[in-house]
Amino acid sequence: MAGTIQPVTNHLRLIIITLRKQVIIFFFYLFDEDTGSTVQVPVENVEDLNEQDLEFIYDDKIRKVWHKQEEKWYFSIIDVCQVLTDSENPKNYWNMLKSRLRQEGNEAYTNCVRLKLKASDGKMRLTDCANTDQLLRIIQFIPSRNDEAFKQWLSLQPSQQEDESASTGSLFESIRHVDEYGQEFWYARELQVALEYKQWRRFYSVIEKAKEACANSGNNPDDDFANVGKIVNAGATSKDIGDIKLSRYACYLIVQNGDPHKKVIALGQTYFAVKTREQELAETFDDLSEDSKRLATRNEMRIHNKSLAEAANLAGITDPRDYAIFQNKGYHGLYGGLGRKEIQKRKGLKDSQNILDYMGSTELAANLFRATQTDEKIRREKITGKDAANKTHFEVGKKVRQTIKDLGGTMPENLPTPERSIRQLEREERKKLK
Template structure:
């Protein structure tokens, strides 16, 4: 998605904003389609999860999620359907609880996280959220691969060898330790935290390929699974180099751990900076 697409999407979200007694809000049914959902039943489940998150964060749910109705026309008949008035914070929580595979969800997180609507800030936060999503996906695929490996006769020491040999194949013979030193990563930190986004996704892909083939071809033991992982990393490396991307030559990217802390701090500011549908005395304006 390029800058022009993001700008069109931002303008659309801007057009749905309303103001009630000085409080900016959006209607859930207006946001459903821009967030990548076509069925209200599915989107309503996301809203429910967001309300639970709000309660878990010890924030009054009714201050950010206001029940309302909307009139819709079917043929010549009109009927009232359930809807919600949502503060900016409520919208952010909905985006957090949406399908992370939808590009619109990452955009929504970026849009509602920033208090200003400046295009460049939305683009920056969108890129940051996508980087964090990629890193989380890599963690998930690594856990999946380790689980499969353990069931197929590989212990924790053996799995560490599989990961290490995979890195050597991806980085042209350079070990994990050598890449950490090159990128300025401490021994106790994960190499992936400082890798460029394209390499995080590359490692995620090789994990998924190895996990799939280990089960598909009934691979067993350290040697067979290690060989499969090395071949997959070698294949992915070849594809990257064919497109002019040399994995070991890419510069370090921002530490995902630091990035996640900053995003969470911004989320806290967002939470504290929105009063919701309440007056100074804390009463709901029903």
């Protein structure tokens, strides 16, 4: 099949929706400075794990609002105080902290704004809010065991546009299948629903156009559009309504020929174009530029970090603080005793910047090897218990470091830090596809 990916082991495939494949509707809030209004905006999303490092999220505990003019997220400071301190009265905690900062002449709180967010009584009420940079200054004055974990979560908060794009990407990933040969595919009937086509005949006409485009490109449509049966119950009997097994390339052609007025079609075009490009990068890795190698390896890192989080959970690491310690053990082994915070400082990064986004391809490859081998070892040896899992991650990281030394390579902490982050490179790639 054109546009397919290399085989992957079953445990790397994340089950990110219910068996019924129901789409979950959630909302974010949008503040418009011009009108002074805050409105609730629905976004389609499929339940998913966080991008990397953190298996847990605070999304259900911290209210946030997107500032239209500033193009930034603003977070409820009271909610942040709650997750960091477990205070029974976080509003009072914040008022006392604010008063103390004012008396000390500290300006950490002065740029905070009051925006309307949905309160526990269901009404929209004004509450103190801060953006990412402001929050990082404020939490320095809040003693908490959760501060490092919270900083990592905060660094992963995307822009609203990125959030929506990722949500739609998760939707397409949720209906992705992998056959016994490790080849990925989609069913047309499921894609029809995802692309919001109510009638099969209308969607089938789009498929026919995609087949024609496939043939005009010199490919055999039968390789990417395979007819299969689909049995449905029809009262007392059953009926074969037929279905089509689609490759990623076929899906790409379908969204390219879909209704351009549908927002999900536009997002689908970006999703399948990006994924097709990622596959091209993976297949020609040795011939790639350094930036392209970084993109390809970072994408693999995202996938394997999620699998590593799952393996750690199976080993008994369920508390976010314990998971942060577990991840740091791997860094300690690979970086000769340096943890995430020390690596971040060595690279000259801010607390909000993700160290994996500021690694070259060689450093990313070393971390990818650390993650995959730890994942495999925990599962293969059925390792259980926090101490055992932490020891495993440290030892694997240490062995990867020893291998680099034996081969005469540069230690990861001495490798150069790229000027541009992975997110910057990804934005440039998306612009090329438009």
